[in-house]
Amino acid sequence: MSNSFLSNQEFNNSIELSILMPCLNEAETIAVCIEKAHSFLKVNKIIGEVVIADNGSTDGSQRIAEANGARVIHVKERGYGSALIDGIKATYGKYIIMGDADDSYDFTALTPFVEKLREGYDLVMGNRFRGGIKPGAMPPLHRYLGNPVLSGIGRLFFPSAIGDFHCGLRGFNREAMIKLNLKTTGMEFASEMVVKSTLHKLRISEVPTTLSPDGRTRPPHLRSWRDGWRHLRFLLIFSPRWLFLYPGLLLLLVGLVCLLALIPGPQTLGGVTFDIHTMLYASMAIIVGFQCVAFAIFSKVFAINNKIFPSDKRLESALSKITLERGIVLGLLLFLMSLMGSINAVMAWGKTSFSSLVPSITMRIAIPSVTLIVVGIQVFFNSFFLTFLASQKDE
Numbered sequence: 001m002s003n004s005f006l007s008n009q010e011f012n013n014s015i016e017l018s019i020l021m022p023c024l025n026e027a028e029t030i031a032v033c034i035e036k037a038h039s040f041l042k043v044n045k046i047i048g049e050v051v052i053a054d055n056g057s058t059d060g061s062q063r064i065a066e067a068n069g070a071r072v073i074h075v076k077e078r079g080y081g082s083a084l085i086d087g088i089k090a091t092y093g094k095y096i097i098m099g100d101a102d103d104s105y106d107f108t109a110l111t112p113f114v115e116k117l118r119e120g121y122d123l124v125m126g127n128r129f130r131g132g133i134k135p136g137a138m139p140p141l142h143r144y145l146g147n148p149v150l151s152g153i154g155r156l157f158f159p160s161a162i163g164d165f166h167c168g169l170r171g172f173n174r175e176a177m178i179k180l181n182l183k184t185t186g187m188e189f190a191s192e193m194v195v196k197s198t199l200h201k202l203r204i205s206e207v208p209t210t211l212s213p214d215g216r217t218r219p220p221h222l223r224s225w226r227d228g229w230r231h232l233r234f235l236l237i238f239s240p241r242w243l244f245l246y247p248g249l250l251l252l253l254v255g256l257v258c259l260l261a262l263i264p265g266p267q268t269l270g271g272v273t274f275d276i277h278t279m280l281y282a283s284m285a286i287i288v289g290f291q292c293v294a295f296a297i298f299s300k301v302f303a304i305n306n307k308i309f310p311s312d313k314r315l316e317s318a319l320s321k322i323t324l325e326r327g328i329v330l331g332l333l334l335f336l337m338s339l340m341g342s343i344n345a346v347m348a349w350g351k352t353s354f355s356s357l358v359p360s361i362t363m364r365i366a367i368p369s370v371t372l373i374v375v376g377i378q379v380f381f382n383s384f385f386l387t388f389l390a391s392q393k394d395e
Helices: 008-014 030-043 061-067 080-090 111-118 140-157 174-179 189-199 224-237 240-262 276-305 313-319 324-350 359-390
Strands: 017-023 048-054 071-074 095-098 123-127 170-173 204-208 267-269 272-274
Touching: 017 030, 017 080, 030 048, 030 061, 048 061, 048 080, 061 071, 071 080, 080 095, 080 174, 080 189, 095 111, 095 174, 111 123, 111 170, 111 204, 123 189, 140 189, 140 224, 140 240, 170 174, 170 189, 189 204, 189 224, 224 240, 240 276, 240 359, 276 313, 276 359, 324 359
Parallel strands: 017 048, 017 095, 048 071, 123 204
Antiparallel strands: 095 170, 123 170, 267 272
C-alpha cells in the first residue's frame, strides 16, 4: 500500500505486517521472493513492508533487494538466529511472517497465517508434512528421520502439539516474541522460538504449508548432522526434567533397591549371584543420581531467576521448605549415620585382632557408609549453592 500521503513515521506506525527474510548470498532467488511478498500485500490490501536481514552477503543480494523495494538490515554476527533476532527488532509491523529467501516457500500464500494472527494467536507455525512436500524439496534424511525425530522429542519434552518444529515459514506477534528474549544464533533458533513460546504459554496454532525445491544452484547453508545436533542439544538444555531429573531419579531408585537388597547378603537371580561388587555400582548410581536431581533443581531455579523459564508454583512451594539450615542438618545427620557405620566396621575388624578382613562381610558395612558420607557432603554443599542461586534472582 502506498505511503505517498503519509510521513515515514506515520507509515511505519501504520504497518500491520512485516515479511522478514534472512539472507546470505541469495542473489538467485531474492528478487522473486520479494516480488511475491509485495504481491501478497497488494492483493490483500495489507499495509506492510518487506525486510531483508542480510548476514554478510557477497553476491550482491543487498543491492537486488533494495532495487526490488525491500528494506535491508545489515547483521554483522553470522548465523540464522542472529539474522532473525536483529531482523525482528528492526521491523515495524504488529505481526511478522518470516520465511527463507530461497523460493522454497510461497510468499503469495500467507493468508492462513494472517488470519490466525488476527484471531489473536501469538505464534502460527507452518506444517510442511500437512501442507505437502514437493519431490526434491526435502532430503530423505530430513523428511523421514531428522524432522520427525526432533519434532517428536520436542513434543515429548514440552507440552506442545506442534507437528513441524523446524518449518522455516511462521508468523508471530512481534511484541510477544521480543518479550521471549530469544538468544540462539544458529539454526536451533527455530526450536527456541517454539520451546519458549510453549513454556510461556503463548497462543500457538499451526497451518498447512507447501515446501517446494529451492531455486538456488548452490548447496544450502544447512548442515544436517551439525545443525541436527544443535537442535537436540538445545532441547535437552531447555528440559532439565529429561536431561537431569528423570535419569537421576531412575539411578537413585535402581541404586537404592540394589543396595538395600544386598546388605543382608548375596542375592541370586536367574542363576546369577549379585554380591559386593554390585553394591559398589549401586552406590555409584545413588551418588550420581542424587547429583543429577540436584542439577535439575539448580537448572530450573537459574532459568526462572533469569526469566528463561516462567515461574513454577510447585517448585517455589517445594523450595520454600528446603532451607539452608534444614539442608545443613540433613547433611550432618547423613554424615553421622555414615560415621556410625564406619565405627561399626572398625569394631568388627577389632574383633579379629585387626587381622585380614573378609571383604564379603566388611564391605557390606563400608559401602553403605561411604555412600551416606558422600551424599551427606552433597546435601551440605548443595544447600549452600541452592541458597546462592535463589539469591541471584534477576529483577
